[in-house]
Amino acid sequence: MTDTVAETVADGIKRGQLLVILIVATGLGVMSMNMVLPSLPSMAREFDTSYNAAQYVLTVFLFALSFAQLIYGVVSDRFGRRPVIIAGLVIFLVGSLMSALAWNLEMLLVGRFIQGAGGCAALVLGRAILRDLFTRDQAASLLGYVTMSMVLAPMLGPALGGLFEETLGWRAGILLLVVVGVGVTALVALRLPETHYNRGESSGFGPLIRSFWILAHNRLFLCFAAVMSFTSATFFGFIGGAPYIVIELMGRSPGEFGLWAMMLAAGYMLGNFVTGRYAQRVGTRRMISFGVILGVVGATALIVMAVAGPNIPIALFGPMMLVTFSNGLVMASAVSSSVSVRPDLAGAAAGLGGFLQMGAATVATIVVGATHNGTAIPLAIVIGACASAAFLAFLAAMRFPDPIEEPGH
Template sequence: MSRLTREEAAAGIRRGELLLVLIVATGIGILSMNMVLPSLPGMADEFGVGYNAVQYVLTVFLFALSFAQLVYGSLSDRFGRRPVMIAGFVVFIAGSLLCAVAWSLPVLLVGRFIQGAGGCAGMVLGRAILRDLYDRDRAASLLGYVTMSMVLAPMLGPAIGGGFEETLGWRAGIFSVAAVAAGVLVLVWLRLPETHYNRGVSTGFLNQFRSFTVLARSPVFLCYAGTMSCTTGTFFAFLGAAPFIVIEVMGRGPGEFGLWAMMIAFGYMIGNFVTGRYAERVGTRRMIFYGILVSLVGTAILLALARFGPAIPIVLFAPMMLVTFSNGLVMASAVTSSVSVRPDLAGAASGLGGFLQIGTGAIATIVVGLAHDGTAVPMALIILAFALGAAGCFALAVRYPDPVETPIH
């Protein structure tokens, strides 16, 4: 059995147990986000609305997810990680139950908003908890394992949701998510200790948002937040355009697209695994540096194949798997670097960084839709642009002193 660090002993939890709690708490929100996707046509029929209207089931969730991250980070800096995590799961369970009994689409949308607002608690606070207990490099290493749940959940969510849709119905699927979340809540209540003891003393909810002003004035935070946001943009730009290109342009079925899509999720998972194994040894800045190099190579290959290669899925998914592998190398280290700028504001930094990530991803899907011309070339160009943006942000970040390690020259 591994020896506990001083921080782990003070918190009263072992590393493996902590990782288990954070992995499950992080994955449940992502699982619920896309588990309903196979059920959208059935929901449209049940509620008597068009498919365009029922797509807001996903949009509302993402909207709540992005803005709730700002709230959770700040509140956890003020009141502590544990009580805010517990409150988030209570909100998530309430929203899930409302979704499961929804008698109309507006009620379902309200439930999804509540569900999304609660579901991001684990995503935001998991990052801050690791940074509370560990130095930056070790936190990045452990975060690599935690964020693998954010890959497995999107891979498993549609399959699980489709199984429920074909057997017991989508409501049973949402009830099952609520039941799992209740189990996670009990686990958090019993085993997750408080890890943040340098809490603020100010009162008033609006005071919590002053942290964002402090962070927004920090060039180092903005550079690392820009690095992870542009890295996220490469992924969402692909998701925004690839379904249409593969299904409509290449004439492949939705099921085949789903199988190909597992390649990019697998690439990201392997990248996170490598981060988990080597980030502490290599260092966060070098991990980001290597990841960006791989991303630039992958996006260049994607552009070349999109322009000159045959119209088959492998020419898109093979280089994109390389890009998502690089994302796995970059993300955990960029996240921990951003929350290390002001450790006393780690929760706010995690929330603001997550908000910028999701916002950038949303912008990427809009831009790639506007640029679409029936080929994969505009998508590849936009993905390359985001990769260059990440490289530029990181190049600016290493110009500033790093209290943890020597910058790359």
């Protein structure tokens, strides 16, 4: 972090305190998303269904995550960031309880949908809060630190999920999220200040649609949103298909899968550390360029290893760690760039960008499940296609001039 960013940022709260709140609130949703991954094969057996059907436990979460972000961003532009985040956390708690108590797959899917719809509030509005307070490159740098730190959630999620699966069962893991969620909700309600003061007077679907219409016709926004979306799809497509390959085909335990998955989080954390350290110095566009190139390199290596066929986890997780490192280089800068195209619509841009990002991730998980053939090759091809699309989207963004940077206030 740089000395040019004021230590006290809003209503007396210090910068570090604000970042901690955003880290824990955002990390809760991320952990709930992937904590169930090691349990997907056992869920299929418990509910007497196929793995592809059990995989919808992830897919519906991502689906809810994408559509809810359309609402949160614009509603927060009207009513403020703080009350909307609190409402999202309450919705998250309701969905988590339903998931933990589910007696069939249908109820579990409904609970996961509600859980995802609530858990994404802090995910999308954390971006808007940082853009409210800081310039574009400062926001990218701080967002890099936030995502680097909150990567502990996806790092711990599969590991904890595997541990619960082998001991107390997956329901106990979700109940843990409920307990933690109550504490996070209390922290946000007591300490998070409002950061968006220039709120519009109108509300409803009219302003929401108008905001999205403006952004949907802004080609630079769409280019950066595409970079975000395809980059995110590389990760979620992989985690949608990897549990079956590692646990069922390679015969490894859920706990071991969780430990291997920590490599992905470590790569992402390292990439975000580099972003937090250097984004403001080298600029967001250059940071994205490094990331998308490395993403293509890592995805190509993954395809080579899948075709070569070594039936060991490192053949998947090694190349994929390079892909997640590239994700860490790309995401914070792409997010900051997308919401900076129209700073007056930062909440809407965060919401629409998040919708497209999670929508692409949802499609990637569906495609991975539909193309499964008992090998890792279809999975690797999907990752390679998404990485290549992110690279091409960035090349398209480079055709447009960089907007003049303005403060986020």
